[in-house]
C-alpha cells in the first residue's frame with residue numbers, strides 16, 4: 001500500500017527500474033518517466049545490473065531463480081533512496097522479494113528495505129513527491145483527448161493505485177476522463193498466462209476491448225506496458241478495417257510528460273488529435289467537441 | 298465423480314464456443330457480483346466483519362481437535378451419533394451402512410458439495426438405493442445425469458429450454474416453457490418423494506460445538522422437508538465446518554449471505570440438534586453426522602491451511618474472469634473457480650490438478666472479495682511451486698523459463714539479447730511480412746499471442762542502449778565545456 005513518505009532530501013536519488021518490456025518495446029516510456037522525475041527535482045540513474053524483476057520465475061513456481069534475480073536487483077539498487085518503475089506489476093513483484101528469503105538470510109532485511117523504497121511512477125509522484133511539485137507543469141499542458149484508464153491488477157489490488165494517475169491526468173487542460181465499464185477487471189494478459197491459455201486470455205481481452213470502445217474515449221491509458229500491449233494488439237486486430245477509428249493506447253507517463261511525438265503503441269505513425277474541429281483525417285472514432293475541445297485556461 | 302481436470306484446456310476451449318453457456322455466464326456476471334456490491338455498500342462494517350471472520354476461522358483451525366471433540370460429545374449427549382470418515386469412500390460406506398440398517402429404499406437429499414466430493418449418489422445407486430436430489434437445481438441436474446457447475450447455483454450453466462426438456466422427458470406431462478408451471482411440476486414430483494423417503498441426507502454449512510447442532514441455509518426450504526420428514530437424518534459434512542458457538546455461527550451467516558447472493562440473510566436457516574425429543578412435533582428418530590476429512594487435516598499446519606477458512610460462499614468464482622469465461626464444468630471436478638483451483642489439487646493430486654492453479658492471471662479479484670480473506674492467488678502460486686519442484690511443469694515452459702533465467706541473471710549478456718531481439722522484431726515489422734504497420738500480425742513461437750491479436754513492434758533501440766548514448770553525450774558535453 002502506498003504510504004505518505006517524505007523524501008529525505010530535496011532532490012531524492014532515484015534508481016529507475018526500466019522493466020524488461022519498456023526496455024525492449026517502448027523506451028519512450030522510460031524517457032518519459034525520467035523526464036517526470038527530473039521535473040520534480042529527482043536525480044535519476046539507471047543501474048546497469050538490472051534485467052527483469054523475476055516475475056516469470058516467481059509465477060512459474062521457481063523460487064530459486066526468483067531469489068537469485070531478487071538478490072541481483074537488491075544489489076543493483078542498494079545505493080538509491082528509491083526504486084521507481086513505470087509498472088505496478090514489477091513493483092508488486094519487488095514487494096514479494098522479502099518472502100523469498102529465510103529470516104536468517106541477510107538478504108531478507110535488504111529485500112524488505114528495497115520493497116519499502118520501491119514505487120510505481122504515478123504513486124511515487126502523487127504519494128511521495130506530492131502533486132504540488134508537478135501541478136504547475138501539468139497545468140501548462142493542453143492535451144485535448146478523451147481518455148479511459150485501465151486499472152492494472154497488481155497496481156490496483158496490491159499497491160492501491162487508483163486515484164493517483166487520475167488526479168495527475170486531471171491537471172492537464174482539455175483532457176477528459178471517461179471511465180469504461182469494468183475498468184478494474186483483468187485484461188487477460190497475466191504474463192505467461194496469455195500464451196499458456198491463449199483462448200481464455202482472448203475472451204478476456206475481447207470483453208475488455210468492447211468496454212474500451214464503448215467508453216467513447218479516443219485514448220486508452222494505463223500504467224503497465226504488458227496490459228497495454230495486450231489491449232492495443234487486440235484493439236488493432238479487431239479494428240484492422242477501420243484504422244482511423246482506432247483507440248490509441250499509451251502509457252500514462254507519455255501524457256503526463258507530454259511526450260506524444262512517438263506513435264501510439266503498435267502504430268506506425270504519429271496521429272494528431274484535433275482540438276477544435278473534428279476532421280476526417282484525424283478523427284479517432286469519437287469526435288472531440290464541447291468541453292473536451294476547449295482548453296481550460 | 299470422474300476426474301476430468303487434466304483436460305481443462307480442451308474443456309475450456311469447448312466452453313468458449315458454447316453460445317448457451319456463454320449467455321448463462323453473462324447473466325451470472327450481471328447478477329451475483331452486482332447484488333453483493335449493493336449489500337456491502339449498505340453495511341459499512343462489512344470489512345471489519347471480514348477481519349473478524351478471518352480471525353475466528355484461524356482461531357478455530359488452531360484448536361480444531363478441541364472443537365470437533367466438543368461437537369461430538371454434544372451430538373452424543375443430544376442422542377445423535379458422529380461418524381469420522383478419513384476418506385470419501387469411508388463416508389460413503391458409513392452412509393450406506395446406516396441406510397441398510399433402516400432398510401432404506403429411497404433417500405432424499407439436500408444440496409451437499411461434500412457428497413459430490415465423495416461421489417455418494419453413484420455409490421448409493423450402485424448399492425440399490427435411490428437418492429433423490431431435492432434442491433431444484435440439483436434435481437434438474439440429476440434428471441439430466443449432470444453435475445453442478447457452481448457451488449451455490451449448481452445448474453447455472455443451463456437455460457430454460459434445457460430444464461423444459463428434462464422435465465418433459467421425466468414428468469410425463471406436456472412440455473412447458475413457463476417457469477411457474479415447471480416449478481409446480483418439480484414441486485409435485487418432489488412432494489411424493491419427500492413423503493416416501495426412508496432417509497434424508499443433507500449437508501451442513503456449519504457445525505456448532507457448544508450445542509451439537511448443524512445448520513443448513515437454503516432459499517427453497519427443501520432442506521427442511523429433507524431432514525424432518527424421514528425417520529433418519531444423516532448430515533454429511535467436513536471437519537472444517539465446526540464453529541465454537543451459535544453467536545460465532547451468526548457472524549458467518551451474515552458474511553455468507555451477503556458474499557454469495559447479496560442477501561442480508563438466506564431465506565431458510567435450519568438448525569438440527571439431534572433426534573426428536575419427547576413432546577417434539579416432528580423430527581427424525583435417528584440423527585447421524587458424518588464428518589469427512591478427505592485430506593483436510595493434512596492441510597492444517599501446511600502452507601494451504603488458509604484454504605480451510607472457506608465458507609463456500611462462491612464469491613471468488615462469481616467475480617473470477619476465468620470462471621466467467623469458461624464456466625464450472627471446465628474445471629473437471631467438483632469445485633470450480635479460484636477456491637476449486639486450490640482445493641482440487643489437494644484432493645485429486647497435483648499431477649492431475651496442475652492445470653487449475655496455472656489457469657489464473659493472479660488478478661487478485663477473488664482475494665479482494667473473499668469474506669474470510671483467503672489469499673487465493675498466493676495459494677495457487679504454492680501449487681505451482683509444488684509442481685515445479687516435482688518437475689511436473691510442462692517441458693516447453695521449463696525450457697523457456699530456463700533460457701530466460703540464464704539471460705536474466707547475466708545483465709551484460711541480457712543487454713546483447715534484448716538489443717538483438719528488438720532490432721530483429723522491428724526489422725520484421727518493417728519487412729513486407731510485417732506490413733510496415735508498427736506491429737506484427739503473426740510471429741513464429743508466439744502464435745498464442747498473434748492468433749488473436751497483433752504484436753506491437755519495438756520502437757527500435759532498447760532503452761538501455763539509448764540511455765547509454767545520452768550518458769555518453771552528456772559526458773562529452775561536460776568534457777568540452
Ligand code: SF4
Pocket residue numbers: 556606607608609610611612613614636663666667668669670671
Ligand atoms: S474461497 Fe472465499 S470467496 Fe471463495 S467460496 Fe470460499 S469463502 Fe467464498
